[in-house]
Amino acid sequence: MWFQRLGRRGGAGHMPAKMLRLSLLSAACQYGRSFQLWKLGGKPSPDKSLNDVLSREPEEVATDLDLRFGKEAP
Amino acid sequence: MTGRVIRFPRLPLSSESGREAAEKVLATPFERRYEMAEALQLEDPETILSLCLHLRPKLESSPSLVRDEAEFLYRYIQTPRRDIGLFDEREYFLGEAALLAGTACRQLSRRDEAHVWFDRAEAGFRHTINAVADLSRLSYQRLAERVEERQFDVVLEMLPALIESFQQLEMHDEALKCRFLEGMALLESDELTSAVRVFDEIVAEAERLGNSRLLGTAFATLTNIYGMMGNAEGALAASARAIPVLRRLDDRVALVPEVPRRDRGRVVRVVLPDLGPVALAVVGRLDLASIRTLFRMSSERRSAVSPAHAP
Numbered sequence: 001m002w003f004q005r006l007g008r009r010g011g012a013g014h015m016p017a018k019m020l021r022l023s024l025l026s027a028a029c030q031y032g033r034s035f036q037l038w039k040l041g042g043k044p045s046p047d048k049s050l051n052d053v054l055s056r057e058p059e060e061v062a063t064d065l066d067l068r069f070g071k072e073a074p
Numbered sequence: 075m076t077g078r079v080i081r082f083p084r085l086p087l088s089s090e091s092g093r094e095a096a097e098k099v100l101a102t103p104f105e106r107r108y109e110m111a112e113a114l115q116l117e118d119p120e121t122i123l124s125l126c127l128h129l130r131p132k133l134e135s136s137p138s139l140v141r142d143e144a145e146f147l148y149r150y151i152q153t154p155r156r157d158i159g160l161f162d163e164r165e166y167f168l169g170e171a172a173l174l175a176g177t178a179c180r181q182l183s184r185r186d187e188a189h190v191w192f193d194r195a196e197a198g199f200r201h202t203i204n205a206v207a208d209l210s211r212l213s214y215q216r217l218a219e220r221v222e223e224r225q226f227d228v229v230l231e232m233l234p235a236l237i238e239s240f241q242q243l244e245m246h247d248e249a250l251k252c253r254f255l256e257g258m259a260l261l262e263s264d265e266l267t268s269a270v271r272v273f274d275e276i277v278a279e280a281e282r283l284g285n286s287r288l289l290g291t292a293f294a295t296l297t298n299i300y301g302m303m304g305n306a307e308g309a310l311a312a313s314a315r316a317i318p319v320l321r322r323l324d325d326r327v328a329l330v331p332e333v334p335r336r337d338r339g340r341v342v343r344v345v346l347p348d349l350g351p352v353a354l355a356v357v358g359r360l361d362l363a364s365i366r367t368l369f370r371m372s373s374e375r376r377s378a379v380s381p382a383h384a385p
Contacts, residue, residue: 001086001119001160002159002160002161002163004089005119005120005123005159005163006203008089008123008127009123009166009170009208010130010170010207010208010211016207016243016244016245017244018243018244019204019207019243019244022204023203023204026203026204027161027203030161059203
């Protein structure tokens with residue numbers, strides 16, 4: 001529902017696809033981070049790479065993912 | 075390690091129900107909305123988004139209404155603090171309501187008030203996900219305000235960076251609106267030949283994007299510039315292309331001609347399609363925005379302003 005409303009912000013056609021993709025990734029990263037932190041209950045994970053990702057800002061992780069997708073796109 | 079656990083609120087309205095709820099809100103007097111908030115579903119993000127989407131197209135034709143409604147919305151969301159929607163939606167709605175109120179104030183030439191609303195919009199948008207698009211829309215309004223304050227050097231200096239931002243964001247209509255500000259700044263600086271070049275480029279780009287509103291307004295502005303240059307042939311050619319587009323859009327405000335500085339302070343007779351001749355007393359330093367405000371008022375009353383007096 002959030003994403004469906006995000007696409008309508010500012011009037012029809014305002015938000016370009018590129019921005020929608022980045023926003024969706026940001027939201028997914030924020031949700032994912034919250035969920036993992038809740039599961040871990042304040043303790044560090046035995047998985048070092050997961051700890052590394054959780055220590056970063058979700059927006060930063062989303063930007064990295066977006067750049068990676070941009071490079072992989074044909 | 076810290077993290078915010080996101081709560082899951084009650085099931086929100088559908089888009090259609092949000093539109094219906096927004097219509098009910100608008101039909102309810104301001105003073106009754108607080109007591110009826112739950113029945114009006116005023117805290118639902120769909121209702122608030124629909125209100126914003128409903129108000130935006132009315133900025134040109136009914137800025138007073140938009141200002142009052144946007145202010146209500148802003149105050150309602152802000153105090154007492156209401157947790158509305160998911161993620162960044164509360165901050166987005168605060169920013170959007172403030173941007174609507176500020177833009178309406180700009181249309182109404184209430185400049186000090188517009189500045190305050192734009193500051194409030196910035197405070198809201200700053201906390202949204204990927205704020206750059208909304209902050210760029212805000213920057214456009216701030217520069218438009220500076221055009222009306224005749225700070226043309228500042229506008230011409232700041233515009234290229236904003237145009238680049240919009241282009242990077244693939245917001246091509248907004249980038250084109252910035253070119254429009256550039257043209258207006260050149261026009262008001264009496265750099266008419268450069269202004270014609272810019273508006274010719276705007277016409278080409280507006281045709282490419284299929285943006286009829288900017289296309290019609292660009293032709294109307296070219297008509298005025300050619301008129302100021304004494305180029306009757308150019309003016310007639312541009313107006314012949316402007317009028318059908320603006321008629322299709324039912325835009326009479328855009329057809330109000332720019333008044334050359336030398337004519338300001340005199341009564342100018344303006345011929346408007348469908349309304350016939352309208353006499354406007356153009357007094358002192360009255361600028362284009364004020365002339366359009368006068369015309370809008372006269373148009374809303376469906377009667378001519380004759381003659382207007384100095385504010």
